[in-house]
Amino acid sequence: MYAKINGPDGRLLPIIVRVADNTAIPSDPSNNDWQAYEAWIAEGNAPAEPEAHGPAIPASISDRQFAQALALAGTITEAEALAWAARGELPQAMEDALDHIPDTNGQRFGARMMLAAATTYERRLPLTEQLGALLGYDAAALDALWIRAATL
Template sequence: MRVYVIFGGDGLATDRFFDEVSHPPVTETVRVKPEGAADDLTESEWPQVERFVRRNDAIPAEAVEISEADRAAIVSAPQFHRWGRTQLTAMAIPASTLAVPPIADRQFARALAPAGSITEAEVEAWVGPGEIPAAMEAALSLIPDAGGQRFGARMMLRGATTFERCHPLTEQLGALLGYDAAALDALWTRAAAL
């Protein structure tokens, strides 16, 4: 499957993926002579196959085709992969980030309340029906709307059942809420114990 992604000026993926499922390519039907077919088999008897002609016109021109392995690497730890014109480069992942386990949405919300970031009522509304707390909504409003970044962040907060310390939105939202890297590590460690 062909996968395309848009990279920002810093080489980071903007979390906009396009593939053949969501954006089918332009193809043409051609007949291909089967290997080992008899010479007397006419072209009209050859099987028809779809051949790739070009990518879907709805995929932006700046989107770069990447391998499925590169896509998986970006999804697993986007902030540690940079695009450098022709290939994806993996950056070193800090050991402290690797040591912090993913936490459940319930743990994340419960750890934010005692820290004063959100209220207990907001914890219940967030974990139950998925209502995003006011402080989070305020932080979301500061995320650029370009490329669906704000919508993606909102959907992650509303629907995620686990939160990972190494996810790029963790750093971005954390900074908007006043958490530096050490404070985020402490929050994750505290939440993992709940």
């Protein structure tokens, strides 16, 4: 059995490989390991493609970025985004979403205060997930919104 290991750039690494019987196949000048690799390819095997990694999801975005991204996504209007970023006036979609948050122990008031006065929004807060769902965003859509907002 032959095993191969790709480096971070996807190219085959010249390493020592251990086979089933625990013997080592060294990377040697006569290229025996490379010949074994080419035989493995000839048998119809193929190296694994390097994993594709998307852009990193920012931990937080600014209030302006959040409002602008929501306006560009069509969740709120541009006028609402400007009023929210400039004066903390919540868009109607946010007010409607807040109506669905329980009004116990000040949860709704706390959420309203956070939305109206925060200067940054944290992606991993439970309230982000809750409000996102109320606005029609699943976790992947929220990640995409955060990524887009970070570029604005």
